[in-house]
Amino acid sequence: GESVGLHLPTLSVQEGDNSIINCAYSNSASDYFIWYKQESGKGPQFIIDIRSNMDKRQGQRVTVLLNKTVKHLSLQIAATQPGDSAVYFCAGRDSNYQLIWGAGTKLIIKP
Amino acid sequence: SQTIHQWPATLVQPVGSPLSLECTVEGTSNPNLYWYRQAAGRGLQLLFYSVGIGQISSEVPQNLSASRPQDRQFILSSKKLLLSDSGFYLCAWSAGGSNQPQHFGDGTRLSIL
Numbered sequence: 001g002e003s004v005g006l007h008l009p010t011l012s013v014q015e016g017d018n019s020i021i022n023c024a025y026s027n028s029a030s031d032y033f034i035w036y037k038q039e040s041g042k043g044p045q046f047i048i049d050i051r052s053n054m055d056k057r058q059g060q061r062v063t064v065l066l067n068k069t070v071k072h073l074s075l076q077i078a079a080t081q082p083g084d085s086a087v088y089f090c091a092g093r094d095s096n097y098q099l100i101w102g103a104g105t106k107l108i109i110k111p
Numbered sequence: 112s113q114t115i116h117q118w119p120a121t122l123v124q125p126v127g128s129p130l131s132l133e134c135t136v137e138g139t140s141n142p143n144l145y146w147y148r149q150a151a152g153r154g155l156q157l158l159f160y161s162v163g164i165g166q167i168s169s170e171v172p173q174n175l176s177a178s179r180p181q182d183r184q185f186i187l188s189s190k191k192l193l194l195s196d197s198g199f200y201l202c203a204w205s206a207g208g209s210n211q212p213q214h215f216g217d218g219t220r221l222s223i224l
Contacts, residue, residue, distance in 0.1 A: 032210045043117075043201050043215030044155070051210055089154060097209065098170070101154035 004092045004102045012108045019077040021105045023090035028071060032093040035064060035075045037086045038104070044089060047075070077107075085109045113138035117202045117216035125224055130175075130189040132219050134202030137183065142204040144185040145213060146177055149199040161185060162207070197223045 004025045013019045025033070031052040036044035050057045050064045050073070057064050063076040077084055087106050091099040114137045124130060136142050143162050147155040157170045159177035167177050174193050178186045185202060199220055203213040 034212055036215075041217075041220075043203075043217045046212045046214060049210075049212050091155075093210070098157055098160065099155075099213065101156075103154045104152070 004090055004100045008105055009103070010106045010108065012110055013080050014110050015080060015082060017080055019075075019080045019084065019107060021075045021077075021088050021090075021107065023073050023075075023102055025071050025073070025090075025092045025100075027092070027094060027100075028068070029095060030092040033064070033066065033073055034091045034099065035062075036089045036091065037084075038089065039086045047088075080107075080109055082109050082111075113204070113214065115202060115204055115214060115216040117200075117219055119219060120217065121220045121222075123222045123224060124192050126194055127191050130187070130192050130196070130221070132187040132200055132202075132221075134185045134187075134216060135183055136185075136204045139183070139204070139206065141182060141207055143207060143211075143213075144179060145203040145205075146175075146185065146187050147201040147203065149201060149218075151199075155201065159187070192223050194223050197221055 034049040035047040037047050038044045048059045048062050048064050050066050055066055061078045066073045087104040089104045091101045094100045117134045145160045146158045149155050159169055161167050161179045164179055175189050199218050201215050201218045203215045205211040205213045
């Protein structure tokens with residue numbers, strides 16, 4: 001079946017450094033991807049999305065890169081701050097137009 | 112602006128008891144609505160989605176049901192809870208049309224004893 005998965009369950013980053021969270025997907029027909037941030041005890045919060053006709057999209061301190069050739073996308077967070085500590089999920093739209101979710105990467109910020 | 116409300120935030124129920132979780136959306140019309148379950152440390156599993164009043168699609172066979180009695184109200188129910196129904200339940204909405212992000216409530220932590 002279709003799947004979306006993150007490469008690492010945990011990522012530790014020094015405060016002030018850039019963070020890169022990676023995600024792979026299986027369905028080459030997926031045309032829409034989203035990144036979410038989830039803090040403990042809360043619902044996922046939308047960060048940024050990207051359509052398959054784009055390779056890159058930037059937001060405030062975040063950039064999403066999409067490589068359709070290898071079915072990979074990444075979320076880059078610039079100048080990581082303590083408030084960025086959370087679990088990050090990527091999700092891709094499947095052939096039924098619903099989101100398939102990865103298992104999440106926990107981002108830990110070291111002071 | 113649009114807001115989504117879920118309640119209660121936490122719930123402890125005995126096995127075999129009924130369940131009703133409610134979700135309401137404000138500030139938008141005719142949203143797509145979703146119920147998800149999230150196991151600890153895992154991604155989200157879609158349970159139900161609705162594109163309009165009275166229209167419910169179920170993604171997985173289970174002990175739960177959903178209803179949409181009003182445009183911006185989505186209810187998750189069970190007649191008899193099982194231990195395996197424990198989890199974190201999340202409601203979400205999105206605008207109609209394709210390629211729209213989903214926006215989530217803060218969830219209900221359900222514990223079955």
